[in-house]
Amino acid sequence: MLDKNFRNGDAKTDTFGSNVMLQPSPVQTIPDGPTKPEIAYQMVKDETFAQTQPRLNLATFVTTYMDEYGTKLMNEAINVNYIDETEYPRIAYMNGKCINIVANLWNTPETDTWKTGAVAIGSSEACMLGGIAAWIRWRERRKAAGKPYDKPNFIISTGYQIVWEKFAQLWQIEMRTVPLSLEKTTLDPEAVIKMCDENTICVVPIQGVTWTGLNDDVEALDAALDEFNAKTGYDIPIHVDAATGGFILPFLDPDKKWDFRLKWVLSISTSGHKFGLVYPGLGWVVWKDKKYLPDVMSFSVNYLGAEIRQVGLNFSRPAAQILGQYYQFIRLGFQGYKEVQFNSLAICQYLHDEIAKIDAFVPYSKDVPNPLFAWLMKPEYQKTAKWTLYDLQDKLAQKGWMVPAYTMPADIEDIVVMRVVCKQGFSRDMADQLLADINFALGELNALEYPTTTRIAMEKNVPLQTKSFNHTGR
Numbered sequence: 173m174l175d176k177n178f179r180n181g182d183a184k185t186d187t188f189g190s191n192v193m194l195q196p197s198p199v200q201t202i203p204d205g206p207t208k209p210e211i212a213y214q215m216v217k218d219e220t221f222a223q224t225q226p227r228l229n230l231a232t233f234v235t236t237y238m239d240e241y242g243t244k245l246m247n248e249a250i251n252v253n254y255i256d257e258t259e260y261p262r263i264a265y266m267n268g269k270c271i272n273i274v275a276n277l278w279n280t281p282e283t284d285t286w287k288t289g290a291v292a293i294g295s296s297e298a299c300m301l302g303g304i305a306a307w308i309r310w311r312e313r314r315k316a317a318g319k320p321y322d323k324p325n326f327i328i329s330t331g332y333q334i335v336w337e338k339f340a341q342l343w344q345i346e347m348r349t350v351p352l353s354l355e356k357t358t359l360d361p362e363a364v365i366k367m368c369d370e371n372t373i374c375v376v377p378i379q380g381v382t383w384t385g386l387n388d389d390v391e392a393l394d395a396a397l398d399e400f401n402a403k404t405g406y407d408i409p410i411h412v413d414a415a416t417g418g419f420i421l422p423f424l425d426p427d428k429k430w431d432f433r434l435k436w437v438l439s440i441s442t443s444g445h446k447f448g449l450v451y452p453g454l455g456w457v458v459w460k461d462k463k464y465l466p467d468v469m470s471f472s473v474n475y476l477g478a479e480i481r482q483v484g485l486n487f488s489r490p491a492a493q494i495l496g497q498y499y500q501f502i503r504l505g506f507q508g509y510k511e512v513q514f515n516s517l518a519i520c521q522y523l524h525d526e527i528a529k530i531d532a533f534v535p536y537s538k539d540v541p542n543p544l545f546a547w548l549m550k551p552e553y554q555k556t557a558k559w560t561l562y563d564l565q566d567k568l569a570q571k572g573w574m575v576p577a578y579t580m581p582a583d584i585e586d587i588v589v590m591r592v593v594c595k596q597g598f599s600r601d602m603a604d605q606l607l608a609d610i611n612f613a614l615g616e617l618n619a620l621e622y623p624t625t626t627r628i629a630m631e632k633n634v635p636l637q638t639k640s641f642n643h644t645g646r
Contacts, residue, residue: 187210187211187214188214190208190211192207192208192211192215193211193214193215197215197219225572227597227598227602228572228573228574228602229574230573230574230575230591230592230593230594230598230606231574231575231576231591231593232574232593233382233415233416233443233446233447233544233593233595234445234446234451234452235445235446235448235449235450235451235452235595235596236595236597237595237596237597238449238450238451238496238500239503241499241503242450242496242499242500242503243451245492245495245496245499246451246492246493246495246496247492249490249491249492249495250490250492252490252491252492253488253489253490253491254267254291254488254489254490254491254494255482255487255488255489260491263491263494263495266494266495266498267291267494268286269498270291270456270494270497270498270501271286271287271288271289271290271291271456271458272286272287273501274289274418274442274456274458275287275288275289275432275458277418277422278418278422278431278432278440278458279431279432279433280432280458280460281432281460281461282460282461282462284462287458288458288459288460288461288462288464288465289456289457289458289459290456290457290483290484291454291455291456291484291489291494292441292454292455292456292457292484292485293453293454293455293486293489293490294443294445294452294453294454294455295335295413295415295441295442295443295446295455295456296333296335296338296455297455297484297485297486298441298442298443298455298456298457299333299335299336299339299411299413299415299441299457300335300338300339300485301441301457301469301483301484301485302411302413302439302440302441302457303326303336303339303343303345303373303374303376303411304339304343304469305439305459305464305465305466305469306326306373306374306409306411306438306439307324307326307343307345307373308466308468308469309373309409309464309466310324310371310372310373310374311324312466313407319370323346323371324345324346324371324372324373325345325346325347325348325369325371325372325373326340326345326346326347326348326372326373326374326375326376327348327349327350327364327367327368327372327374327375327376328347328348328349328350328359328375328376328377328378328413329349329350329351329352329358329359329377329378329381329388330349330350330351330352330581330582330583331352331358331359331378331381331382331383331384331581332347332349332376332378332382332413332581333378333382333413333415336376336413345373346371348367348372349582350363350364350367351363351582351583351584352580352581352583352584353583353584354584354587357384357386357536357537358381358386358387358388358389359377359378359388359389359393361389361392361393361395361396361397362396364393364396364397365396365397365400368397368400368406368408370404370406372406372408373408374408374409374410374411374438375393375397375408375409375410375411376410376411376412376413377389377390377393377410377412377413377430378412378413378414378415379412379413379414379415379416379417379418379420379421379430379542380414380415380416380417380420380541380542380544383546383578383580383581383589383591384536384537384545384546384591385416385537385540385541385542385543385544385545385546385591386537386539386541386542387417387421387430387541387542390410390412390429390430390431390434390437391428391429391430391434393410394410394434394435394436394437397410397436398435398436401436408436409436409437409438409439410434410436410437410438411437411438411439411440411441412430412431412437412439412440412441413441414430414431414440414441414442415441415442415443415446415455416443416446416447416542416544417430417442417541417542418440418441418442418443418447418448418456419442419443419444419446419447419448419449419509419513420447420513420517420541420542420543423506423509423510423513423514424510424513424514424517425541432460437460438459438460438464439457439458439459439460439464440457440458441455441456441457441458442455442456442457443455443456444456444493444497445493447513447516447543447595448497448500449500449504449509449512449596450493450496450497450500451492451493451496452493453490453493454493454494454496454497465483469483470482470483512596513543515596516543516594516595516596516598517540517542517543517594519543519594519598519599519600519603520540520542520543520544520545520592520594521540522600522603523545523592523594523603523606523607524540524545524547526607527547527607527610528547530610530611530614531550531553532549532550532553532557532614533547533548533549533550534547534548534549534550535547536548536589543593543594543595544591544592544593544594545591545592546589546590546591547589547590547591548561548587548588548589548590549561549588557617557618557627558617558620558621558622558623558624558627559617559618559620559623559624559626559627560577560588560624560626560627560630561577561588561589561590562577562588562626563617563624563626563627564577564590564610564613564614564617565577565590567609567613567616567617568606568609568610568613571609571613573606573609575590575591575592575606576590576591577589577590578591592606
């Protein structure tokens with residue numbers, strides 16, 4: 173019989189020889205006493221050990237690689253709260269410099285030294301701030317005109333990210349959605365105009381649709397709105413959800429007009445922790461001019477040692493991501509960002525072209541404007557296959573890859589696709605490894621004698637209980 177009482181658990185005890193390592197990790201209650209730091213570290217580390225390695229996670233948009241100096245800089249600022257501007261004034265100054273750089277990447281016409289924008293914890297908060305500003309501007313115009321302001325709405329495609337559903341629910345604003353289809357894969361300006369009325373607070377085109385990676389045509393939308401606003405006397409603006417494209421288009425397609433060069437684009441949000449190349453969570457929102465940011469969105473406190481004014485849904489927020497963003501701006505510069513984004517897009521295009529050669533698959537779109545793309549099974553192949561893309565997802569997970577399979581949004585929800593996001597840290601060699609693992613998995617799946625559970629469920633139209641993925645990465 174084992175004698176478990178011979179160890180005192182002193183500093184000489186090896187981590188894996190300690191009594192603590194025989195105990196289950198706490199679930200319901202805090203432990204009675206402390207644990208040596210090296211043992212506590214190992215317990216937490218071990219609990220995540222079986223997960224996919226971040227750089228093999230092709231489901232998330234979130235940055236999974238920064239160089240050692242960027243990582244070191246952020247780690248050294250892990251204890252800094254950005255909102256304490258009195259204690260950390262240089263962080264606030266650095267934040268303003270980041271906003272200036274982002275605004276100028278988007279061709280802001282604002283001439284003030286400090287551009288109008290805000291830092292956010294991811295592009296979800298940034299989207300919320302852009303939407304709230306549009307709602308308040310609309311509401312104030314309606315009040316001034318003596319008109320009712322109880323039925324606001326905004327318009328977006330069904331390829332929206334979930335934050336817009338939250339925005340609609342939390343602020344009780346009707347979300348009018350334009351359906352996507354295999355023929356209309358992005359937001360249709362004509363369909364948008366048909367949905368607009370005097371209660372429309374804004375239209376939200378997307379640069380880098382989560383589901384497909386495609387870009388809505390903001391220039392065409394701007395032209396359509398300009399004609400509609402002139403005819404009706406309305407002032408319906410555009411908020412661009414550029415969570416992905418905001419850090420892709422300025423470097424790889426600088427002549428494309430989607431930003432503040434367009435008349436009705438009054439605000440843009442993006443994700444610094446996506447292709448801004450910073451660890452999560454970081455977002456940015458910029459307005460065309462300070463007059464488009466309502467004063468009521470700026471809150472003031474004086475209990476931190478000085479009068480601090482702040483725009484945001486959250487008060488305390490990490491400063492480390494701001495340092496990480498500014499570091500990347502200095503470290504990479506315009507040319508460095510261009511080179512990184514070019515490589516990510518080139519590798520994505522390579523994967524797109526190679527997967528298109530596989531008999532079972534067809535890309536969702538021929539275009540790859542952002543470093544992500546989706547594909548589906550060919551209809552004729554799917555008729556005889558004994559497996560589904562969910563089975564391929566599981567096969568790849570066994571090799572460590574996280575490649576999501578999911579249904580498309582409303583009106584085309586019967587289409588199941590897979591998608592990869594190619595980020596900094598994902599190399600051509602890794603792409604070849606992924607292709608080899610896909611082909612190996614297909615060999616096993618095509619050799620099946622009987623249909624899989626997901627295949628049977630699909631034939632019976634039974635909803636599939638698939639894994640939940642945060643494929644937005646916001």
